[in-house]
Amino acid sequence: MAGTGSRGRAERRSAGELESEVLAALWATDRALTPAEIQAGIGGGLAYNTVHTILKRLYDKGLVLRDADGRRGAYRPAKNAAQLTAEAMHQALDRGPDPIAALQQFVTGLSREEEQALRALLAEGDA
Amino acid sequence: MRFDVYGPLVVSVLLAVAGPLTGRYVAPAAAARVLAAAAVLTAGATTWSLVLLGAALLGDAPPVVREARENGRTPTAPVPESIALAACLALVVVAVRVHRAVRDERRTRRALRRLCAGYPADTELIVASSAVPRAFAIPGRPGRILVTSAMLGALRPEERRVLLAHERAHLAHRHGLLVTAATLAAAADPLLWPVRSAVVYLVERWADEQAAATVGDRRTAARALARAALTAGPAAPGHALYFGDRAVTRRITALRAGPPPSLWSAALAVVALSTLPPLLAADATGDLFGLLTGRPH
Numbered sequence: 255m256a257g258t259g260s261r262g263r264a265e266r267r268s269a270g271e272l273e274s275e276v277l278a279a280l281w282a283t284d285r286a287l288t289p290a291e292i293q294a295g296i297g298g299g300l301a302y303n304t305v306h307t308i309l310k311r312l313y314d315k316g317l318v319l320r321d322a323d324g325r326r327g328a329y330r331p332a333k334n335a336a337q338l339t340a341e342a343m344h345q346a347l348d349r350g351p352d353p354i355a356a357l358q359q360f361v362t363g364l365s366r367e368e369e370q371a372l373r374a375l376l377a378e379g380d381a
Numbered sequence: 382m383r384f385d386v387y388g389p390l391v392v393s394v395l396l397a398v399a400g401p402l403t404g405r406y407v408a409p410a411a412a413a414r415v416l417a418a419a420a421v422l423t424a425g426a427t428t429w430s431l432v433l434l435g436a437a438l439l440g441d442a443p444p445v446v447r448e449a450r451e452n453g454r455t456p457t458a459p460v461p462e463s464i465a466l467a468a469c470l471a472l473v474v475v476a477v478r479v480h481r482a483v484r485d486e487r488r489t490r491r492a493l494r495r496l497c498a499g500y501p502a503d504t505e506l507i508v509a510s511s512a513v514p515r516a517f518a519i520p521g522r523p524g525r526i527l528v529t530s531a532m533l534g535a536l537r538p539e540e541r542r543v544l545l546a547h548e549r550a551h552l553a554h555r556h557g558l559l560v561t562a563a564t565l566a567a568a569a570d571p572l573l574w575p576v577r578s579a580v581v582y583l584v585e586r587w588a589d590e591q592a593a594a595t596v597g598d599r600r601t602a603a604r605a606l607a608r609a610a611l612t613a614g615p616a617a618p619g620h621a622l623y624f625g626d627r628a629v630t631r632r633i634t635a636l637r638a639g640p641p642p643s644l645w646s647a648a649l650a651v652v653a654l655s656t657l658p659p660l661l662a663a664d665a666t667g668d669l670f671g672l673l674t675g676r677p678h
Binding site for chain 2: 270271273274275277278279281282283295296315317331333335336337338339340342343344346347360361362363364365368369371372373375376379
């Protein structure tokens with residue numbers, strides 16, 4: 255199913271990975287997104303049909319809502335499960351020694367100087 | 382026996398010094414694997430050495446002494462009694478520390494399982510609707526990626542792909558196992574703590590390299606890290622996330638510097654070093670049995 259798009263990166267990504275990317279794109283914004291907007295947003299040369307199929311799978315799992323914000327065909331992430339997960343996460347974080355600190359975190363804390371250096375790095379790239 | 386039995390301790394110290402350096406000269410994937418294996422071998426050998434030293438107390442045990450006297454020899458004490466006693470104490474400490482490490486590990490697993498509860502088995506990404514920017518991989522079958530909405534909202538599309546690819550690399554290469562192995566080794570042999578820290582850092586570097594390869598651009602990977610770290614903000618000293626070791630900055634610098642070197646000679650040196658403790662411990666074991674059975678070794 256992942257290979258129904260144009261040749262390129264998209265073909266090497268599995269259905270599960272594509273679902274993650276579409277879901278991440280929906281969570282990254284406050285607006286409801288149409289398949290076309292998602293297609294433009296996630297890049298990687300995904301075909302419109304592929305995006306559509308992924309959205310249907312996410313919808314069937316109850317992870318996204320359809321026709322959100324009164325926009326026909328627009329999608330929004332379902333919040334219920336994510337709120338439960340957040341509660342469980344905060345419980346785990348608040349209870350004594352942080353069990354999640356033992357995990358491979360994407361990023362860890364910064365010092366003041368590091369913060370300034372990183373801001374400069376991002377600004378340089380944006381110019 | 383006299384010297385061999387202390388060998389693993391010496392190697393532990395050498396590894397603690399050499400371990401963090403290995404990451405500089407060896408590609409992170411190789412360095413992380415080699416160091417984790419070296420830590421486990423060394424910790425195992427060190428613990429066994431303590432058993433041998435403690436068992437030397439048995440050298441004075443009546444049956445053996447009697448047997449030795451019957452043979453017309455006076456048994457020589459291979460290890461001073463004070464050291465043997467100290468080894469026994471150390472073994473108790475090791476047992477307590479390993480027990481605690483295993484318990485913490487289990488507690489983490491349980492907490493993580495609760496986070497995944499209710500999600501379909503074929504769902505890779507779990508989003509937590511939270512203002513705290515967090516992202517981490519949850520090992521298991523299937524492995525999952527947990528990211529908070531705050532983190533997803535802060536990143537640009539191509540940076541989100543870096544994040545997902547990074548966490549996927551942790552899962553695909555079972556980085557959780559490597560870190561757990563190094564953590565248990567460091568629990569058994571506290572001298573190895575710097576090696577454990579090096580493994581923790583190296584699996585992040587490894588995942589960074591994989592993510593950069595997936596999106597095909599090292600600079601994008603570096604920017605994703607920078608933006609995520611800035612979103613997470615400064616952590617107060619003492620906070621669980623504060624390591625004070627400039628880890629993120631070092632990772633970003635490494636990504637911007639180009640592909641990592643791959644000096645296999647350095648990796649082989651660590652492998653060679655880590656095979657020493659088991660050999661020394663094995664030799665010491667032979668000596669001890671020789672003493673206990675009254676045969677000169």
